Amino acid sequence: MTGRTVTGRTAAGRAAAGQAVTGQAVTGQAVTGQAVTGQAVTGPGGTSEPVLELVGVTKTYPGSPPVSALASADLRISAGERVAVLGPSGSGKSTLLHILGTLDRPTSGVIRVTGRDISALSDAEVSAIRGHQLGFVFQQFFLLDHLDAVGNVALGLLYRGGGARQRRLAAIGALEQVGLGHRLGHRPPELSGGERQRVAIARAVAGQASVVLADEPTGNLDSATGAGIIALLTEIASEGTAVVVVTHDAGIAAAMDRRVEMRDGRILSDTRPCAPATVAAGTPQRS
């Protein structure tokens, strides 16, 4: 009687232990990621001021039960960095991007844009920071059909108070920079998907943003066109603008210097190409 009971207990214990082991393994990975983050802080982050910084940021959507979209995220992005945020849908990467882009406010935690904590700022002040420091690129391009390419790019400067002529000149410059100097007067319906996304990128960089945040920028494009867009984004980063690309495409992520992997609202790993061992260990697990 006693023996049977013991055996049963042992079986249950084994099952529990097995689960625990798996859990520990995952936690271990997370720890590795955190360690890398730590490296980043002491590495390049230590020498240059981060342009975008999240400290212990959580985002919980009210409901029953409340949905935790982002749990205690820490992230420092420096000037000129190319960052890929990877994860399956529902992993919280869009929430992360919205919070990085100050489009959404976190439930708790601190966000600093070029060193300034935005939690105490009014909505108008945060809007101004978006207009001056941040550029956005969306999967659906979000161009206004009734404006030509120059008009759409100039829209990126509209809320900074410059003159119309100045804005147009800057817009033309940005369009030439993305290789659309021959398409200035075309409206979005007259442009190909790749060209539209280039217009959107020009709009994001026309105002010399510190950070460009791209949400699945190649999601509506074929792979060849998408590769061109990614090449353009990396090129932008080489001029000092930090580029954050949210994607679920590992191929795109490979083109970036740094990958932030997300799952279930948590940052699972944060890896850099300068630590090849971590990348090698991480890649097969992801696929």
Next chain:
Amino acid sequence: MPRSRLRAGDTLRTSAGSLRARSWRAALSALGIAIGIAAAVAVLGVSASSRAALLTELGAEGNLLTVGAGQDFTGAPAALPTAAAGMVGRIPPVQSVAAVGYVPGVTVRRTAAVPAIDSGGISVLATQTGLLSTLGGSVARGTFLNAATIHYPAVVLGAVAARTLGMARVPPGTQVYLAGQYFTVVGILRPVPLAPEIDEAALVGFPVANARLGLGGHATEIYLRTDPDQVQQVAEVLPFTANPAQPEGVQVSRPSQLLAARAQAGSALTGLFLALGAVAVLVGGVGVANIMVISVLERRTEIGLRRALGATRRQVGSQFLAESVMLSALGGVGGVALGAVATTAYALATGQAMVVPLPAIGGGVAVAISVGLLAGVYPALRAARLPPTEALRAG
């Protein structure tokens, strides 16, 4: 600390661009307000044009004066002295004079068979031959009384009196039963706008009235024309001239002034049309509010994009408010133009001068702009309050 700045000109340009991008929708939603404003402007324009035409016409009649002795204790016109008309005629600036004498207690009927009670309210006035030229009236049928017929039982009917008696024409031998005798109808007058009392009268000569109707030769009303530049001066001396014994009982009036005052007062119909116009503008305003709410829903991604590009809530709201005001102002300007066209068409058709009152133009546009402001408040608030993340998800 950076600040979002949007110049007023850029707000207007942005809103105008959005409206241009949906020009058909903009035109249709502005139409309601345009129709309302057009109705109001056209009504005000048409009545102003008619009034202006009437006043021009009356200006030529401004030198007509009437002198009366008021009413006696029975309510019948009181008598002026017999010499009054002659005395008035001797005032130097007076150009022509004609007196009429009210014959009391006399009815006019088609025949003796008509009961006396059915008098039709026609009064009998004794008159001088110069009456018609002094009043500037004319006969519609037959002739006016002349130096011969004033001595005989002949009668000329005013326009209303002739209608009351059922007479449209005067074949020879037409008679009316007047004070127990038959009088021959020799003519029918056209309406005399300045002296409507003549329209309702049967006119006979003074001599025949004195002889057959027992009138003592007294005039009760004197019509006179003066030098147009001295109307006021003549009016001042008239009471003493007409009845030196009792100048305070004499009433001097200038009929053109009375008519002009009546023309100035807005008619009830104008009020009704203005109310209809106001209702149309209100309905148009609701239409604009509706289209703006739909616009906000349709353009969620645009709103999200603008917020991402640095627009503040206020800037997004003011863009939609400006669109609403522009839409309504467009309707207002279109409505004023439409109303002016309608007024012109009316003026051309009636041969009057075209007058569109300035307050109607300014008021029309101002009303449209206020309606646009009111209609735009709610959609603008909705646009401003839309969280950027939600707006961007919609795409």
